Amino acid sequence: MKLATIKNGHRDGRLAIVSRDLTKAVYAGTIVDTMIEALENWHQVETPLRNRYALLNKGCLNEAFDFDPIKAMAPLPRCYQFVDASAFLNHGNIMEQAYNLDVKKEQTIPILVQRQSDDFLGARDDYTFPSEADNADFEGEFAVIVDDMPMGIGTEEAENHIKLVLTLNDMSMRTHLFRELQMGFGFINAKPATAFSPVAVTPDELGDAWHNGRVCLNMDVTHNGVRFGNPNGREMDFSFGQILSHLAYNRNLKAGAIIGSGTVSNTNWKEVGSACLAERRALELIEYGECRTEFLKYGDRLTFDVKGTDGRSVFGSIEHTMMPS
């Protein structure tokens, strides 16, 4: 099942079901109004929503309309908890090597970053920030959304609470990131608003590509129309279940919590490239002794897309332009 939230002037938008091929949509109608309500009542609404999804895919719903990603908010336009992991250790290893960082991470504990969740952007919204001197960067990531999870839950059980999968661009302001990393209390100015794919999908939509709590598909990234990278999600060093279990050690997670994977990064980066500028710059620094790629400028265009095993876009693409705030 594929779900989106359509702009309607309200903070939580209006829940819509989107056809598997992303061409058609229909409002959830009398089942439930918003995505957050759906997640809070997943056991009640899942079957009726899936039934309606089946009818939509068969072309049986007269009230269906063309799905336009421009009209989509983030699938969850806001939520109560967003945690972004750094679960591709390859990325951290490259950054540490290039910049001689000494991150005291432990191999059994994923790096997690608590993030704000009050102002998510839709997939086609302009991305605004106050200064190019902030060294804006993107990070292509996978993410999951869960329903209510109790404190102390184990890895396997945690994975059963993953109701939806989506992608995000974790925009990062590198000028602030290095300063805030040194302070050691997490990110504030380094991590402004996050943009999400137009559609979130249930894990079964991924077929065999949802494996071991990971999305084993390529994250195709372009920058100003040029291919930037297409690393695969299968190299995630911690599964989403492991991340969730670590996070829930001493906290309850409430419906709608979003967990990001961290920037997708592969060991065969020479073939597949990267999903963020900082990693490419770090690889340039290691290889050539200097960074050759610049950070984002106003007017720069980015796209993030993930194709399923059938070659079709799974989540719809994030496509946005950098703009002054």
Next chain:
Amino acid sequence: MKLATIKNGHRDGRLAIVSRDLTKAVYAGTIVDTMIEALENWHQVETPLRNRYALLNKGCLNEAFDFDPIKAMAPLPRCYQFVDASAFLNHGNIMEQAYNLDVKKEQTIPILVQRQSDDFLGARDDYTFPSEADNADFEGEFAVIVDDMPMGIGTEEAENHIKLVLTLNDMSMRTHLFRELQMGFGFINAKPATAFSPVAVTPDELGDAWHNGRVCLNMDVTHNGVRFGNPNGREMDFSFGQILSHLAYNRNLKAGAIIGSGTVSNTNWKEVGSACLAERRALELIEYGECRTEFLKYGDRLTFDVKGTDGRSVFGSIEHTMMPS
């Protein structure tokens, strides 16, 4: 005006107006259902709520009932963004001296920590955590709640968006805190759920004690019935306006965002004591060469109360017991 949220089996509870002396309450009735809705529509609801508050204080409302803090959820039981500052530099200075820490903070930039906001506890709820070995600690703090604030807002303008003031116990698991501080990506297991005072008040309720964007009142803390400390909020090194302006540099803040002050800490600690165990332990380490105070045990009881200039409780007290999860 004083506001509380009464438990009613729903995630956001039911908004109530509480009398100045904290003895009586009345539901907001037809004005607005929940605290988050009130904050999202503050300009529309403030005057009707204040009118009802005036009638409640005069004893003119037949539907008023006795206010029982046990029935109160956190004033905002959940919200979309919670950021905790460390705005009393005295606390950080003591910790750094005791443990030879080298925190690369800047004097003009407040330390801010992004926090989860999906599972706040009411003032009288038991506080549960999985292991005493986590070295549980409390931190008595002041906090503010804002309405919608645009990116790039200045300090003075930011202060005008502060709609409510309250207190919180920022529970901290010190075993995890030192590990996570070394990793440098903020707090996860170190900072589980936060508990708030039963009542949130508009800044005018503080009279002259709301000064320079600070709450200039004592935070009275007891541990197992014994006075622990009563440091004053006036020594905050950054005002709430300064914190908000820094935070909003490149992000919009949405209605209901909560900003904490950090543990209240004064330079005359010999007279006023501390608002957290870690600080007292650090002072013991400096003075005696060893920590003499233990971390929290199951069954330990804590209270946090703030008296106004009239000697009466302003926010109602947080009073809770540590329990195994």
